[in-house]
Amino acid sequence: MANVTVTIDSRKVTVPSGTFVIEAAKKVGIEIPALCYDPNLEVVGACRLCLVEIEGSRKLQTACSTKVWDGMVVYTQSERVINARKEILQLLLDNHPNDCLTCQKAGECLLQKYAYEYDVKFREHNGARRPALMDTSSPYILKDDSKCILCGKCVRTCAQVADRQVLTFANRGFDTRIVADSNFTLEESSCVSCNRCVTVCPVGALVDKRLLGKGRVWEYEIKETKCKVCDYGCNFEILSKDGKNVAVRAKAPSNGRPLCLKGRLTTEFIYLDEPYTPYKKENGKFKETTWKEALGIEDIIEKLLDKEEISTGVEYNG
Amino acid sequence: MKTVKELNNIKEKVLERIELRKREQKDISLDSRNMQEGMTHVLVYGGTGCHSSNSHKIIELLEEKVKENGLDEHIKISLTGCFGLCAAGPNIVIYPEGIFYSHVKLEDVDEIVEEHFKNGRIVERLLYEEAKAEDCIKPVNEVNFYKKQTRIALKNCGVINPEDIDEYIACDGYQALAKVITEMTQQEVIDVMKDSNLRGRGGAGFPTGRKWETAFKYDADKKYVICNADEGDPGAFMDRSILEGDPHSVLEGMAICGYAIGADQGYIYVRAEYPIAVQRLQIAINQAKEKGLLGKNILGTDFSFDIELRLGAGAFVCGEGTALMESIEGRRGMPRPKIERTAHKGLWGKPTIINNVETFANVGQIILKGADWFKSIGTEDSPGTKVFALGGKVNHTGLVEVPMGATLRDIVFDIGGGIPNGRKYKAVQTGGPSGGCIPAEYLDTPVDFASLAKIGSIMGSGGIIVLDETDCMVDIARFYLDFTVAESCGKCVPCREGTKRMLEILERITNGEGTPEDLDRLESLAETITSASLCGLGQTAANPVISTLKYFREEYEAHVYEKRCPAGACQALLQYFITDKCIGCTKCARNCPVSAISGKVKERHVIDTETCIKCGACMEACPVGAIIKK
Structure with missing residues (x-):
């Protein structure tokens, strides 16, 4: 594909034609804020935060869905752009609980980050707010609708695995919500707790329940590891605090890596000093289970024990 | 069929059959009311409007009666599409003369068959009002509503059977x-x-x-x-x-x-x-x-x-x-x-x-x-015609097709017959929830794409809602925002969140709780929603607010500063009063659901405005029009 040269905030950059403005900007170190954009997901242009001004275009354009052309001149920080972004952030904050003090996502939340950058604050008002619906049914995922900004990343990432496609939009307009299947709880739904949605959620609407209360993101030391369960080799992070591994969390499922519960539990079991109780979904109910069963190695262990190839002194949490 | 020739054969054959609907229609003089001999086609309009007032049953009954009377040889009853004058439906036109009956009821069928079909006398009481001239009866094409139209898209509507x-x-x-x-x-x-x-x-x-x-x-x-x-x-x-x-x-x-x-x-x-x-x-x-x-x-x-x-x-x-x-x-x-x-x-x-x-x-x-x-039809920038659905406070609600460039005055007053009940024309709303309100001073604006855009509205798909002096422009903006909020898909932030906030402000203002800051906030929200929304619906969602703020700002200000609705439409800002016209009949007091009215028989009554819930029951009950709201 032919290359084109564009000018972004008076910096010139040459990229292949067909590149989106947001990616071209990244190349010259300009970060355009975006809540719904993810290079691994279908472009939807929903959050409108990445609006930029393009010379010759009367309307503001979203950098995530506008392709560069040769000679394009882009302004990502003009007054008009900044004002639009501030207004959009304000609209989001007006409908978002002021819970940053105790929110698990604090420190990593994109809404928090941009609100700080653009100096937009929570404010009192008597208008409507998203209902405070919280789905606590899953031992793995906490879904807090009141914090959802409806970027739809969770829906898109869930849809990428053909046999999952659990999450979807329901209702419309201001009442739009993300639901599992036909508005079931995560427990009742066909959710397999792969946590893809958790990894892409930019705010605290979908969080890994096993991380709750374990520490703040800035306290962790983070090590990356690859899952050893199958050939995909999905990426996980081992979070340690005060020299102790306290949690394992999935990294975003890029390059076709699907993520799965078994892989995450296995990684947890391998790395955590004190792995938490595993749960298994059976007939739409989460049940406490043994590690042998959770990792699907009952047969192997029995056979190994039969053959007396493992020493009798081994202790495992099962 | 495999050839154009076959197509032409059908055309010729059937044209002969329906040619009488397309003959030139002449005024029918009152002294020779006898119908012409030969075939008669009775077209019963069957669009949704006429259908919902039983036009399909009228067809059945007409067919039955015509057959009963042995007239079915030369009288053919046929369904046809909407011919536009919805306010007068169900409508029937009888060809070749073009006799136009309106507001036809099932009970009228007998009379039509008996008088018109058997005796050849027009049933005058069923004629569309304007069809009755002083010395003659005007055929359907001569009625003002149709005469002023140019029909391209609608050329067959009301002429052919859509199911044939x-x-x-x-x-x-x-x-x-x-x-x-x-x-x-x-x-x-x-x-x-x-x-x-x-x-x-x-x-x-x-x-x-x-x-x-x-x-x-x-x-x-x-x-x-x-x-x-x-x-x-x-x-x-x-x-x-x-x-x-x-x-x-x-x-x-x-x-x-x-x-x-x-x-x-x-x-x-x-x-x-x-x-x-x-x-x-x-x-x-x-x-x-x-x-x-x-x-x-x-x-x-x-x-x-x-x-x-x-x-x-x-x-x-x-x-x-x-x-x-x-x-x-x-x-x-x-x-x-x-x-x-x-x-x-x-x-x-x-x-x-x-x-x-x-x-x-x-x-x-x-x-x-x-x-x-x-x-050759319409304007240079917008050739051809446009179909409009004319509704609201206008005498002839219905469907009209006019050349582009016709003025709002042509549409509202010539074709639409003006405003009912002697009220004053205030504005038209064009383009639905994406459009804007055009005040009376632009009544002579030609209706085409460029002209409407210039004055802050849009052509839109063709809805024209006529507003009179009793319509509150803030309330109209609120109505359209209410629609947009309910219909927003919820995908993008400005439309999903912004229109809701805008609606909340408009609700506050119409409830008399608006503040001066609300007007500024409306303007800045309008700017964001317009410039930042994803699709055309979001980008135009603020238009009803922008255009009413532009042309009727004083109405917003009256609501905000004086807690007053100049049009007398916003219930929360109204109070009911009994004037000295009151004859003391006690009807109002008896009809008041919250017992807010007191007074002795044959003496002027009084409404306790604290207790009053503004339902308007008293006003309806009053036989002498002594109750006013302001």
Whole structure:
């Protein structure tokens, strides 16, 4: 594909034609804020935060869905752009609980980050707010609708695995919500707790329940590891605090890596000093289970024990 | 059928049958009321309006009675589409004379059969009011409402039976399709369309020919034609009437488009809330397929084109082109960002032409009569005609088709008959929730794409709502915002969150709780929603607020600063009073549900405004009009 040269905030950059403005900007170190954009997901242009001004275009354009052309001149920080972004952030904050003090996502939340950058604050008002619906049914995922900004990343990432496609939009307009299947709880739904949605959620609407209360993101030391369960080799992070591994969390499922519960539990079991109780979904109910069963190695262990190839002194949490 | 000759044979044969509907109509003098001898056609209008007031039962009863009286040899009863004067329905026109009966009830059928059909005397009391002139009876075409119209898209509505393809063929139907597929190249068709400068009638006004050319020039293994029949503006029913009254004209337009761009498949996305349109479209598609005018190798040529219906589930946003495509593809109807043009990558990623019902209904005529003929009607910038659904505070609500450039005055006063109850004209709202309010001072503005945009409104799909002095402009803005909030798909932040906040402010203002800051906030929200929303619906959602703030700011200010509604429409800001006209009949006190009225018999009564819930029951009950609200 032919290359084109564009000018972004008076910096010139040459990229292949067909590149989106947001990616071209990244190349010259300009970060355009975006809540719904993810290079691994279908472009939807929903959050409108990445609006930029393009010379010759009367309307503001979203950098995530506008392709560069040769000679394009882009302004990502003009007054008009900044004002639009501030207004959009304000609209989001007006409908978002002021819970940053105790929110698990604090420190990593994109809404928090941009609100700080653009100096937009929570404010009192008597208008409507998203209902405070919280789905606590899953031992793995906490879904807090009141914090959802409806970027739809969770829906898109869930849809990428053909046999999952659990999450979807329901209702419309201001009442739009993300639901599992036909508005079931995560427990009742066909959710397999792969946590893809958790990894892409930019705010605290979908969080890994096993991380709750374990520490703040800035306290962790983070090590990356690859899952050893199958050939995909999905990426996980081992979070340690005060020299102790306290949690394992999935990294975003890029390059076709699907993520799965078994892989995450296995990684947890391998790395955590004190792995938490595993749960298994059976007939739409989460049940406490043994590690042998959770990792699907009952047969192997029995056979190994039969053959007396493992020493009798081994202790495992099962 | 395999040849154009066969098509022409049907045309000639059937034209003979229905020719009497197209004869020139003359005034009927009062002293010779005897009907002409020979065939009589009784056309009963069967659009949704007339249908809902039992026109289908009137047809059945007429047929039954005519047969009973042995008149069925020369009196034919026929269904036809909407002829426009909805306010007067159910309507019946009797040809060849063009006698126009309105407000016909089932009980009137006997009299029509007895007096008109048997005795040859016009039933004067059923005549449409304006048809009764001093010394004669005016035929339907001479009635002001119709006389001032120019009918292209509606030319067959009210003339042919929409469920009979032969009658469409008799009125030059499928001649244009025959012409393009046997005599013209794809480029020639596109050139005619471009030359005609037919602009999209769905609202945005994009030149149709240019759109088609974009899809024509894009190479792909498959292309699609979509007819957008997801008409959803409150008070708009142009497309519905065309689909109900002349469905074949839309099918023919789509097939011509299919030929021009190289598509073999078309979809009509029509809302399920239009059951009659859906039914007649299906009948039309079936008949066209039976006759070989749709399907494989049309008229023996290499051109194949099929059309299927897709029913919308009632989401306004699905009238937006990309949301409509998502819906056809089986997904939730939410607009896509326009990374590529839909003429390049549309339905299932293939080049797709999406045009509105009325746009397609114009195509056949343009091909047959030529671009120059089309350009001779309307204005240079906006040639042709536009169909409008005229509603609100106007005498003749209904459907009208006028040349582009006709003024609002022509439409509201000449055709629409002005404002009822002697009230004062205040404004018109055009373009539905995406449009704006145009105040009285612009009554002489020509209605075309550019002129309306200049004064802060849009042509839109063609809804015109007339407002009088009792309409509060803040409340009108609130009404449209309420609609937009309910219909926002929820995808993008400015529309989902912003319109809701705007509505909350408008509700505050109409409740008398608005503050001066609210007006500033409205303006800044309007700016954000307009410039930052994803799709056309969001980008135009603030228009009702912007235009009313521009032209009627003093009304907003009266609500905010004086807690007063100048139009007397906002209930929360009104108080009911009993004037000294009161005769002390006690009716008001007896009708008040909250016992807020006190007074002795034959003495002036008083309303306790603290207790009053402003229901208006007293005002209705008062026999002397002594109760006022202010």
